[in-house]
Amino acid sequence: MKRLLLAGVCAFAASLLATSSHAQGTVKIGVILPYSGQFADAATQMDDGIKLYLKQHGNKLGGKNVELIRKDTGGIAPPVAKRLAQELVTRDNVDILAGFALTPNALAAADVSAEAKKFMVDMNAATAIVTTKSPYMARTSLTVPQLIQTLGTWAEKHGLNKAYTMVTDYGPGIDAEGAFQKGFKEAGGDIVGSVRMAVQNPDFTAYVQRAKDLNPQGIFVMIPGGAQPGAFGKALAEVGINPKKTEVMGQLEIADEHALASMGDIALGIITAGHYDYNHHSKLNEEFVKAYNEDFKRNPDFFSIGAYDGMHLIDIALQKSGGKTDGESLIAAAKGASWESPRGPISIDPETRDIIQTVYIRKVEKVGGKLVNVEIASIPNVKDPVKAAMKK
Amino acid sequence: MLPPVFGVLFDGLAYGMLLFLLSVGQSVTLGMMNFINLAHCSFAMLGGYVTVVLMSSYGWPFFATLPCAFIAAALVSVGFERAFFRRLYRASDLDQVLLTIGIVFISVAVAAYIFGTEQRPLQLPAYLRSSLTFMGVRFAVYRLILIGLALLITLALVLGLDYTRFGARVRAAVDNERMARGLGIDVDRTFAITFALGSGLAGLGGALAIEIIGLDPSFALTYLVYVLIVVSVGGLGSISGSFAAAIVLGISDVAGKYYIPQLGAFLIYLVMIGLLMWRPLGLIGRR
Numbered sequence: 001m002k003r004l005l006l007a008g009v010c011a012f013a014a015s016l017l018a019t020s021s022h023a024q025g026t027v028k029i030g031v032i033l034p035y036s037g038q039f040a041d042a043a044t045q046m047d048d049g050i051k052l053y054l055k056q057h058g059n060k061l062g063g064k065n066v067e068l069i070r071k072d073t074g075g076i077a078p079p080v081a082k083r084l085a086q087e088l089v090t091r092d093n094v095d096i097l098a099g100f101a102l103t104p105n106a107l108a109a110a111d112v113s114a115e116a117k118k119f120m121v122d123m124n125a126a127t128a129i130v131t132t133k134s135p136y137m138a139r140t141s142l143t144v145p146q147l148i149q150t151l152g153t154w155a156e157k158h159g160l161n162k163a164y165t166m167v168t169d170y171g172p173g174i175d176a177e178g179a180f181q182k183g184f185k186e187a188g189g190d191i192v193g194s195v196r197m198a199v200q201n202p203d204f205t206a207y208v209q210r211a212k213d214l215n216p217q218g219i220f221v222m223i224p225g226g227a228q229p230g231a232f233g234k235a236l237a238e239v240g241i242n243p244k245k246t247e248v249m250g251q252l253e254i255a256d257e258h259a260l261a262s263m264g265d266i267a268l269g270i271i272t273a274g275h276y277d278y279n280h281h282s283k284l285n286e287e288f289v290k291a292y293n294e295d296f297k298r299n300p301d302f303f304s305i306g307a308y309d310g311m312h313l314i315d316i317a318l319q320k321s322g323g324k325t326d327g328e329s330l331i332a333a334a335k336g337a338s339w340e341s342p343r344g345p346i347s348i349d350p351e352t353r354d355i356i357q358t359v360y361i362r363k364v365e366k367v368g369g370k371l372v373n374v375e376i377a378s379i380p381n382v383k384d385p386v387k388a389a390m391k392k
Numbered sequence: 393m394l395p396p397v398f399g400v401l402f403d404g405l406a407y408g409m410l411l412f413l414l415s416v417g418q419s420v421t422l423g424m425m426n427f428i429n430l431a432h433c434s435f436a437m438l439g440g441y442v443t444v445v446l447m448s449s450y451g452w453p454f455f456a457t458l459p460c461a462f463i464a465a466a467l468v469s470v471g472f473e474r475a476f477f478r479r480l481y482r483a484s485d486l487d488q489v490l491l492t493i494g495i496v497f498i499s500v501a502v503a504a505y506i507f508g509t510e511q512r513p514l515q516l517p518a519y520l521r522s523s524l525t526f527m528g529v530r531f532a533v534y535r536l537i538l539i540g541l542a543l544l545i546t547l548a549l550v551l552g553l554d555y556t557r558f559g560a561r562v563r564a565a566v567d568n569e570r571m572a573r574g575l576g577i578d579v580d581r582t583f584a585i586t587f588a589l590g591s592g593l594a595g596l597g598g599a600l601a602i603e604i605i606g607l608d609p610s611f612a613l614t615y616l617v618y619v620l621i622v623v624s625v626g627g628l629g630s631i632s633g634s635f636a637a638a639i640v641l642g643i644s645d646v647a648g649k650y651y652i653p654q655l656g657a658f659l660i661y662l663v664m665i666g667l668l669m670w671r672p673l674g675l676i677g678r679r
Contacts, residue, residue: 206649227606262513
């Protein structure tokens with residue numbers, strides 16, 4: 001009898017749990033990020049972007065309460081990301097998959113999104129093809145070619161004819177090498193040489209020395225964020241390349257806040273293409289940076305903004321779908337969504353589900369004794385050029 | 393004017409010295425004491441954080457922070473040695489590896505908790521970041537300092553271990569512990585001091601290395617591979633072996649990246665495999 005009673009209580013409790021999680025007013029979001037390991041900082045910044053958006057909106061998206069379930073991939077681990085996505089969908093019954101700092105993990109989880117018909121928001125992974133892997137996926141970060149091909153074209157039009165490219169030998173590096181060379185050559189420029197550098201590379205002097213010996217007018221560099229930009233800057237200083245004389249160009253990581261702090265004045269003159277910087281001048285961004293600093297005691301970066309806007313997109317999609325949480329309704333609602341982000345006006349391309357945004361060309365300058373990225377040009381409404389070329 | 397090959401040799405030598413400074417402590421603990429301490433780079437990371445925090449939060453000059461990095465790593469390591477490591481001196485390799493790799497993971501998490509997950513930049517004064525030009529080849533000041541310090545440390549260690557009473561005790565305790573005890577040597581204390589010395593050197597190496605290789609919580613794992621390569625290629629139990637290995641590896645790495653960048657990342661491993669096939673005990677291996 002006792003046992004029967006216990007079973008009854010358990011069943012009742014279980015049914016309570018089940019109904020509470022499926023109650024009308026709750027949406028479950030599975031967040032997959034590399035919370036531990038080498039890429040933990042990206043995950044921290046993205047998680048903080050998510051937290052801030054939820055806090056500012058009373059923990060509600062599209063009128064529904066939000067329940068986040070966080071999963072840690074521990075780094076580049078596609079099989080782990082796939083398993084976590086499966087668990088989130090089958091065991092935790094999440095409605096939406098979100099996060100994704102790294103391309104390999106995003107690609108793996110995309111299969112789950114496609115099969116289970118779950119809305120997936122890629123908040124960072126920046127390889128162009130990621131969004132093609134699931135028809136239920138949208139992206140709120142960037143694509144590497146979006147920034148870099150734009151940079152290549154811009155550089156040629158601004159008086160650079162001969163450039164050397166240095167990229168790290170990994171996915172985004174190779175993407176960037178192709179994109180820069182394409183943009184630069186189509187505009188009429190000439191690539192005088194290129195090198196692919198080791199992924200684990202604590203010291204850049206040998207590569208930089210080689211670039212210097214070729215004496216190019218400009219150097220394009222694409223390396224992962226973290227420790228490497230600082231090391232690269234120091235190599236520039238030691239070898240004696242001055243970014244004020246030889247144009248040094250790259251994607252925003254090489255001149256982010258920490259990179260600039262560790263490079264010091266040698267960074268002056270470095271030109272980067274980026275979609276977000278905490279110094280971007282707009283009222284919205286000033287408020288965003290202030291709120292972010294209050295909560296997390298540091299400045300947001302492009303990881304934070306990708307995640308923040310990712311939550312914004314989920315918010316918009318849930319509002320438009322009228323609270324429906326199935327993949328079909330949400331992706332239909334997300335297509336064409338457009339809003340004002342702290343980085344500027346952005347929208348989701350209805351055809352490719354990828355982000356359309358302004359690309360800023362910035363130059364490192366000293367403002368009030370501090371090294372910052374100053375916007376010197378902006379190219380509005382840039383689509384991902386890779387998918388545009390795939391269509392042709 | 394000297395041809396560019398001298399620039400490459402200098403950079404390679406400096407990079408080798410950087411590797412050496414990071415690994416010399418390991419060559420004491422693993423090489424001399426025969427204890428597989430994978431947590432070596434955790435102590436190096438600790439030294440790095442001590443330097444960064446003292447410089448950025450308390451405004452200490454860089455050189456004043458170096459002894460603190462040494463002492464902090466040495467003191468913490470003695471705590472660990474007394475509490476954990478000494479129980480495993482005679483345990484199997486696997487036990488030692490499991491314990492110390494566990495400590496590595498814990499140290500990564502603790503560092504992320506205390507210092508945050510982001511890069512902690514080091515702001516050195518401008519004169520340390522400049523370079524001198526001599527006969528058309530440039531010599532970075534900081535790298536010259538690295539080379540000088542590495543030479544000093546090698547000399548001090550080799551002389552200290554070979555010619556002092558303490559060095560003789562360490563060697564005796566490692567070679568035949570029972571006999572050493574029988575002769576009245578306080579083996580426990582000798583080991584504790586040797587371990588502290590090795591870890592202190594790790595702390596110092598970490599503090600010196602972060603200017604070039606950066607510092608974040610994954611430091612403890614990222615550079616472990618290089619340390620193990622240097623020690624194994626150099627040969628267990630030999631400080632000068634590690635020194636020679638670091639030079640060979642540093643120069644081949646930099647020269648490889650300069651002349652054959654396609655091979656860049658692999659050359660250091662190819663050199664390691666080649667050297668170990670030629671001399672399985674390491675360049676100057678004693679066992």
